[in-house]
Amino acid sequence: MQQAKGALWRIEYRTDVTQANSLVVPVGYLMEAVWPTPGAKWLGIVVRRKLTPLELDRVNLETWPELSTLESFMIKTFDEVWQPTGAVTDLGSQLVATRYSEHSALHFARDSITIPEGDFDPSMFGKIYLDFLELPQRLAPALIAPVVTLPTWRRPAAAAPDVEQQTRAA
């Protein structure tokens, strides 16, 4: 019997891949688990629907135009992972992730994942789903517009009686 295997990918965009201290924009997570025996697969993706305007200002949209329509790009990626060109027992995410390696500004970084041990049991899906639900909280925007408190407007008091007003009052 072949061991179950899985992968958790942290999807992020590095605004300057040549510099270590550049801004990193969180994009999403992709989680996949495969049980070669009997042949079962679990796949989940959680992505931000769109980047903030300040984040988009830092994205090279000429090279990465898909990041301006993030949700549809990630849904397409999900579909691609679900139907990989390799063997059914391969991790489809592994194949797709090769296109977004350490050299790439949009990067699939591998995080640790725990796949329940033992023979496949459909109840394992529930355990994985609980882990999956923890992921969205890690997707806070890297840049948001500052909240500006506007001053309360008050009518200034006249330093001296206005001549025209005074005339009308008379």
Place this chain on the structure above:
Amino acid sequence: MLRGFTASVIGVARQWFEHPIQPIALEQAGLFTETADGASRVVMQGGRVAYLKPRPQIVANPVVAREKIVADLAHVLGLPVAPVVVRVATPGDGFQGHTALSLSCLPGARHWDAGGIQHIASVAGTLERLRVFWTWIGDYDHNNHGQNLLYEVSDGHCQVVAIDHSYSLGKDNRAPLEQPASDGYGTRDNQECDHPRREMTATIMSLDWGNIKEIVQRLSDILTSEEQGKILEVLEKRRGGLRDLLGMKE
């Protein structure tokens, strides 16, 4: 062809060309890949990112030397290949042998197979020049290999950079003329590439043989004279047969 590179990349490229073997301080910033030699993202002083190969414990001098020689030849020819330097071994932190350090060049880099084909018209000439170069050095890892070519579009200009050239220069004891012409990235049959093909071929033919020998022989710390001789034989014979390999008529 290098106009898309920033001044700092060009500065590092020059310094690495002039000083081919150096001690370089760095910090590892990622895991080694599971490829044959393994490669890892590293950070140098000042925060610049580069990629290091092979993984610790492996002494792979021919791999390191091929990466360096190819990058230096490309530098002389003005071709967009990521600059490489040989980093002196640091057994204290596990690197038993010298390693090859390849500079990260494009801030918004994207792998060619993740969308590059839509820009082929604007970079066809550069890709054909690279194909001539790959044919000369007997490279067999850039035949439409989507991970070994990066691109970036900035201000309407598409810039490509080729990486990973260890499968070249007679690797696996291939006979000098055994490797056929490189297929490159779809420009071989493009008639508009005739001029860049001829131009790059002529440039390679005009390179001073003494300079080529120097680029190889200055790596004597990591290459035996026999290994140097084999690499030079590949470069000499393939240069002599370059037009035939490319199917060019006089």
